[in-house]
Amino acid sequence: MLHRTTDHRALVDRFRWAVPDRFNIGSDVVDRHAAAGNRPALIFEDEAGRVTRLGFRDVALASNRFANVLVGLGLQRGDRVGILLSQGPETAIAHVAAYKAGLIAVPLFTLFGPEALEYRLGDSGARLLVTDEENAAKVEGIRDRLPGLAHIIRIDGGDRPFWNLLERASDRFATVDTAADDPALIIYTSGTTGPPKGALHAHRVLLGHLPGVELPHDFFPAPGDLFWTPADWAWIGGLLDVLLPSWHHGVPVLAHRARKFDPDAALAMMARHGVRNVFFPPTALKFLRQSGARPPAGLALRTIGSGGETLGAELLAWSRATLGVTPHEFYGQTECNLVVGNCASLFPVRPGAMGKPIPGHRVAIIDGQGRELPAGETGAIAVRRPDPVMFLGYWNNPAATAAKFVGDWLVTGDLGRADEDGYLHYVGRDDDVITSAGYRIGPGEIEDCLLGHPAVAMAAAIGVPDPLRTEAVMAWLVLKPGHPPSDALAREIQGWVRTRLAAHEYPRHVAFVDALPMTATGKIIRRELRARVAADGVPAAAV
Numbered sequence: 001m002l003h004r005t006t007d008h009r010a011l012v013d014r015f016r017w018a019v020p021d022r023f024n025i026g027s028d029v030v031d032r033h034a035a036a037g038n039r040p041a042l043i044f045e046d047e048a049g050r051v052t053r054l055g056f057r058d059v060a061l062a063s064n065r066f067a068n069v070l071v072g073l074g075l076q077r078g079d080r081v082g083i084l085l086s087q088g089p090e091t092a093i094a095h096v097a098a099y100k101a102g103l104i105a106v107p108l109f110t111l112f113g114p115e116a117l118e119y120r121l122g123d124s125g126a127r128l129l130v131t132d133e134e135n136a137a138k139v140e141g142i143r144d145r146l147p148g149l150a151h152i153i154r155i156d157g158g159d160r161p162f163w164n165l166l167e168r169a170s171d172r173f174a175t176v177d178t179a180a181d182d183p184a185l186i187i188y189t190s191g192t193t194g195p196p197k198g199a200l201h202a203h204r205v206l207l208g209h210l211p212g213v214e215l216p217h218d219f220f221p222a223p224g225d226l227f228w229t230p231a232d233w234a235w236i237g238g239l240l241d242v243l244l245p246s247w248h249h250g251v252p253v254l255a256h257r258a259r260k261f262d263p264d265a266a267l268a269m270m271a272r273h274g275v276r277n278v279f280f281p282p283t284a285l286k287f288l289r290q291s292g293a294r295p296p297a298g299l300a301l302r303t304i305g306s307g308g309e310t311l312g313a314e315l316l317a318w319s320r321a322t323l324g325v326t327p328h329e330f331y332g333q334t335e336c337n338l339v340v341g342n343c344a345s346l347f348p349v350r351p352g353a354m355g356k357p358i359p360g361h362r363v364a365i366i367d368g369q370g371r372e373l374p375a376g377e378t379g380a381i382a383v384r385r386p387d388p389v390m391f392l393g394y395w396n397n398p399a400a401t402a403a404k405f406v407g408d409w410l411v412t413g414d415l416g417r418a419d420e421d422g423y424l425h426y427v428g429r430d431d432d433v434i435t436s437a438g439y440r441i442g443p444g445e446i447e448d449c450l451l452g453h454p455a456v457a458m459a460a461a462i463g464v465p466d467p468l469r470t471e472a473v474m475a476w477l478v479l480k481p482g483h484p485p486s487d488a489l490a491r492e493i494q495g496w497v498r499t500r501l502a503a504h505e506y507p508r509h510v511a512f513v514d515a516l517p518m519t520a521t522g523k524i525i526r527r528e529l530r531a532r533v534a535a536d537g538v539p540a541a542a543v
Helices: 008-014 025-034 056-072 089-100 114-124 133-140 162-168 205-214 236-248 263-273 282-291 312-323 398-403 443-451 487-500 526-536
Strands: 040-045 051-055 080-083 104-107 128-131 151-154 183-188 198-202 253-255 277-279 303-306 328-333 336-341 363-366 379-384 409-418 424-429 434-436 439-441 456-466 470-479 509-512
Touching: 025 056, 025 089, 025 205, 025 236, 040 056, 040 089, 040 263, 051 056, 056 089, 056 162, 080 089, 080 114, 089 104, 089 183, 089 236, 089 253, 104 114, 114 133, 114 198, 128 133, 133 151, 151 162, 205 236, 205 336, 236 253, 236 277, 236 336, 253 263, 263 282, 282 312, 282 456, 312 443, 328 409, 363 409, 424 443, 434 456, 439 443, 443 456, 443 470, 443 487, 456 526, 470 487, 470 526, 487 509
Parallel strands: 040 253, 080 104, 080 128, 104 183, 128 151, 277 303, 303 328, 470 509
Antiparallel strands: 040 051, 183 198, 328 336, 363 379, 379 409, 409 424, 434 439, 434 470, 456 470
């Protein structure tokens, strides 16, 4: 745990990992706190506004019961358990039970269709699935192609209803003695570049996440903290940036997952429950900004963390002015999460910078041979092993695991640069960087500038073939209500970027669309936009 200080250098120099040889996530996040009483652990507000509250003892006993159910159905240590549910008590209980029983949890998005589920359930070899009626229907249609899936447990009925099974099971369970390096969960990558891969993480991954939660949330926890995120717990950002670290520290979590993000409703709910800490993906912040929603009386946020896409100056300024809190951008990926971040009480937040390396993590910009590059040069963002937050490898894919490393450096697949003061700047994915007239251009800066235009709600920038420049910048734009698309508006937006960034960075092509293709975690899928251009050709330049 990090201790509050104003000396960043000393904090980094003093930090030492304390990862025990034997460690189990399930026992750590609930049993330690349950022994001290039934302090608040989970506040669940469903779509109808009904509120259910669980304490740590409630979760401990329920997870013991479900662990007994899993073992009673014949699951053995190392078997995979799919969890296809939104935020809610059953989701958390299923995760904790799987860890206690020495099983491997496989979180799955409820937004996935049958093909996506078939791939992940089949690739992981899941033996059991916990889900609800709506999502069970998706799986039933593909179940004949999933011979390893022996059991489906529904939380809302079926032949094996979740709560009925718990009622009949013992609330005593001896947690399996797991090593910190034993596997605990498989989280599938979002697939921004190629097919999803299953990142296998050990129980130690929770401990590896803690500094990366504590620092961007201003030395979390503080008295009165209560955490919420609109991000699904099937994403590493919801599960390991919010739920499990909060419970490790005995901090209660608000659970609510709306079918569609409603900015006014989200702000009102946070005020109603006294949320102090929130993880907002940049997409959620953009929706809040776009909506014009204003914070209600009673909203008293202490910290905002954000990650998954770069924030940029426009969102930072809007958040400070509207929400009264400076968002702390952080960086990581499914394979090695929360390794860079900001903390305004330690060092100034610089627009366009994703922060500095989190204590305990060695992060650098390297070239293709694994050599560290000097400040100002663009290269691959890489993390040095060993590191407790780093994955064990890709499930059933040793070749992809080997390709992820250059020597002892895990190469993220992202490009970045470091400045003279140690701040790291995200440039883009390897395949997102635009090469135009000899310049290498990251889409993030262009998108941030586009979002500053009063007509633009969402923006994506890609490179498209250009006979003179190799590539030209193309902007895909979702407009705010009241701003109809037109050639005149396209020219105005192009001039906006040209005068604010540089002549070589302005979008020579502009497309207005109703929505941008995004992953389930809210990341823009730029390769899909490039595929549209490959299929339909480059539209004529507006100017």
